[in-house]
Amino acid sequence: MPKQLKMNETFLEAVPILRRLQENEYEAYFVGGSVRDALLGKEIEDVDIATSAFPEEVKSLFTRTIDVGIEHGTVMVLFEGQSYEITTFRTESEYQDYRRPDHVTFVRSLEEDLKRRDFTINALAMDENGHIIDYFNGMEDMSHRLIKAVGEPSERFYEDALRMMRAVRFQAQLDFHLDEKTFAAIKEHHSLLEKISVERIQVEFTKMMLGQGYKKGIQSFIDSGLYRYCPELRGEKEALEKMCRLNGPLTSTIQMWTLLLHFIGLSPEEVEPFMRKWKCSKKEISTVKKALIGLSERLQSLPSNRYVFEMGLDVGLEVERMLELLHQDALPERIQQIYQQLPIQRRNELAVNGNELMTHLNKKAGKWLGPLLDELERAVVEMEVENEKHALLQTAETWTVNEEK
Numbered sequence: 001m002p003k004q005l006k007m008n009e010t011f012l013e014a015v016p017i018l019r020r021l022q023e024n025e026y027e028a029y030f031v032g033g034s035v036r037d038a039l040l041g042k043e044i045e046d047v048d049i050a051t052s053a054f055p056e057e058v059k060s061l062f063t064r065t066i067d068v069g070i071e072h073g074t075v076m077v078l079f080e081g082q083s084y085e086i087t088t089f090r091t092e093s094e095y096q097d098y099r100r101p102d103h104v105t106f107v108r109s110l111e112e113d114l115k116r117r118d119f120t121i122n123a124l125a126m127d128e129n130g131h132i133i134d135y136f137n138g139m140e141d142m143s144h145r146l147i148k149a150v151g152e153p154s155e156r157f158y159e160d161a162l163r164m165m166r167a168v169r170f171q172a173q174l175d176f177h178l179d180e181k182t183f184a185a186i187k188e189h190h191s192l193l194e195k196i197s198v199e200r201i202q203v204e205f206t207k208m209m210l211g212q213g214y215k216k217g218i219q220s221f222i223d224s225g226l227y228r229y230c231p232e233l234r235g236e237k238e239a240l241e242k243m244c245r246l247n248g249p250l251t252s253t254i255q256m257w258t259l260l261l262h263f264i265g266l267s268p269e270e271v272e273p274f275m276r277k278w279k280c281s282k283k284e285i286s287t288v289k290k291a292l293i294g295l296s297e298r299l300q301s302l303p304s305n306r307y308v309f310e311m312g313l314d315v316g317l318e319v320e321r322m323l324e325l326l327h328q329d330a331l332p333e334r335i336q337q338i339y340q341q342l343p344i345q346r347r348n349e350l351a352v353n354g355n356e357l358m359t360h361l362n363k364k365a366g367k368w369l370g371p372l373l374d375e376l377e378r379a380v381v382e383m384e385v386e387n388e389k390h391a392l393l394q395t396a397e398t399w400t401v402n403e404e405k
Contacts (some may be wrong), residue, residue: 089113099243161192172217
């Protein structure tokens with residue numbers, strides 16, 4: 001791999017930050033994921049900067065700053081329309097809770113700072129000219145497509161147990177392999193994951209599942225025993241293994257959760273309790289519940305007008321993608337065609353509303369109204385009745401008279 005990188009625009013825009021620090025006799029480098037991704041030829045969205053300047057010294061050099069994490073050495077600098085997180089070189093004390101250091105000590109040494117990072121491929125730095133600083137053979141590990149802990153793996157995982165999830169997440173995202181010693185340490189210390197909040201675990205779990213090499217990541221997640229310490233997954237090894245046999249990559253969290261719940265065998269009513277344990281949003285829970293119903297229906301029958309109306313276009317297409325992943329025949333073009341030809345695509349497009357029905361039928365509001373609207377909606381969607389006010393009122397009147405007989 002090159003020891004000097006041709007920097008893209010994102011780095012070049014931030015070079016004046018590094019130079020201002022250097023002009024004032026401080027060291028400053030690009031560090032971490034942005035350097036790793038640039039070396040891998042991936043798109044860079046933002047950069048992190050590390051410096052020997054202490055937080056107050058950083059603040060004295062720039063006119064617009066925000067204390068985003070100053071107790072840990074991080075100051076956000078607003079510069080020419082961009083924001084940059086600048087963090088002081090630091091070392092960390094013992095981690096009594098396996099999540100946070102007891103205290104942070106600021107230092108002037110880049111090597112000391114990089115020594116505390118999780119994996120060698122993330123312990124890289126780059127100067128303003130694109131020269132790579134690599135104290136821990138991260139570039140060699142990258143060339144061998146290897147996720148390897150910096151120093152002693154057990155120490156890194158005792159410092160922050162989430163790093164075990166990050167290991168399998170990076171394995172999945174980058175389609176790399178896990179270093180044997182690093183994997184052995186994860187397998188030995190997997191129970192430490194129960195010290196970590198569900199919110200943090202969910203972020204890494206989701207990134208792992210959506211990674212290009214997700215099958216490798218999931219397999220390590222299973223083999224290491226990490227899955228036992230994730231919400232509702234302790235007894236679901238078989239369901240996770242089925243995820244490894246999908247026909248291609250997952251492209252959304254809807255696919256991820258719906259297929260996992262499908263393999264676990266949950267009913268739609270069991271979706272919310274499961275996903276609440278994972279701290280998922282109400283909107284995501286609602287969408288997954290709908291998608292699970294849709295997937296079950298599509299595994300048994302072809303799409304109908306009513307099905308496409310109930311699913312909506314977005315969820316309907318997600319379900320077709322899931323059928324492909326399950327090695328089943330999918331009909332995305334048919335879903336789009338049906339959707340475009342529907343007389344109405346949402347309930348509020350029905351040509352009558354509840355007040356108009358009550359007035360026409362001379363009836364007060366009651367339990368009869370919702371089912372009647374549902375039935376009119378169904379009749380319009382299935383093209384039994386035209387979506388026109390007079391036709392709908394006449395149909396409602398006929399149905400009501402017949403029921404009263």
